[in-house]
Amino acid sequence: MGRDPRFEGAGPDQAWDAALSQGHVAVQRCRSCRRAQLPFGVLCRACGGVDLASERASGHGIVYSSTTVIDREGAYNVALVDLAEGPRLMTRIEGLPPDLVRIGTPVKAAISEDSTHVLFTPDESA
């Protein structure tokens, strides 16, 4: 028995990193149950299916929760954002003082300068 071909190709982290390096946020969608998920994985955590595809996300989301962390160097925001496609991710909301980030605020994704993670700013168009 050889390796199972269903799991060949780029691994989950590579697929996620590839999307970031192209400047957009992606979600992983299950071709069986159509649910989108983050972080990328080997299987669908909703149905157990293994036929998954990376898909460019709209970049639109809503702040689900938010905290201001205060340390010696100052204050910064840590937030959870629910993407329009469904998945939730940890992030930082930029473009306003951390303690003014409100739950329920529409936000828009922006890839970090080093292309390693997704940040958000208030979505003025929403």
Next chain:
Amino acid sequence: MDHPLRGSAAIVGAGNTRRWNALGRTAFDQLQEAAVLALEDAGLRLRDVDGLFCAVSSSGLPVLNAAERLGIRPHYADGTMVGGSSFLFHLHSAMAALAAGLCEVALIAYGSNQLSAGGKLVSMPDPQPSETPFRPRYPISSYALAAARHMHEFNTTREELAEVALAARAWANRNPDAFARGPLDRDTVLSARMVSSPLTRADCCLVTDGGAALVITRAERARDLRQPPVYVLGTGVGISHRQISAMPDLTRTAAVESGQRAYDMAGLGPDAIDHVMVYDAFTITTILFLEDLGFCAKGEGGRFVASGAIAPGGSLPVNTNGGGLSCNHPGMYGLFTLLECVAQLRGQAGERQVADAEVALAHANGGVLSSQATAILGTAATL
């Protein structure tokens, strides 16, 4: 019909080192001392122990280290590590192992030196690459996100969170073994240094050392031992996620499931509980677990604690040792919820004794609201 495990095992020995700041003693020193105390309490010896259950923050191989230091060769072992609730998971497994005849005397043991060794919470290496880039303070920011969401959905206030800390201190002031005693007022709690909003230093549990152990046998053996048996009427566990970003609903924990499983095994509901211990790692956790375990409606936890219900003299005695907020918190506090239930059900709780306590509920949390475990304990009258 009764669940076959209901009352099948009993806690027969309890050990608590009460050494909350013990410079020079290792985590395993604390664990060994607690094991000796628990076995002496039960009137059993180390060589009687054939089932070993333990978890510590400072070692990835706690069972091996503990067995070597205790000088025992257990033939049943469980080192399940799911954070501070691990010991209630161990109790759950010990029930099954005892009932199946896989062991006769189970020892659940824990030790920590996190205060004297540096004063910071010791966490197992467990990288979280999708959260780390955003520098959440671990674990407080995860709980802060849950608290912020609870405040948003249910209008819970910081003043209500403060009531949890004040009730814990009021109980601690009746417990000579509590680490943090003395007056505490609302303004002091509310004006404490903000760490990760909305949680301040005063919303956080203590950082202490400590050691704890329990000895468990089947019920028929328990009746012949030194202490009045504390019967395990029901246990239940639940796991919902690892990282807070993967928690489906930050205001509803897997305590709903662990609690229901424990209630089902015990054949009891929240109305039957005389005494409650819920893991108060942060003030918000007391509110979440009181709701999820059915002591008040979802969203009403803030109002419930602000009514004085959980403080001395209230309708529901909660965290009567002073809790993680004011008694002790060596990093993984879960075993201490069981120890206080044992003290209350034996009638050994002194000035903080709950009158006529027959049924107690212990609930513990691990990770970042990730693992939940509930145990319902009772006196002989509840069998």
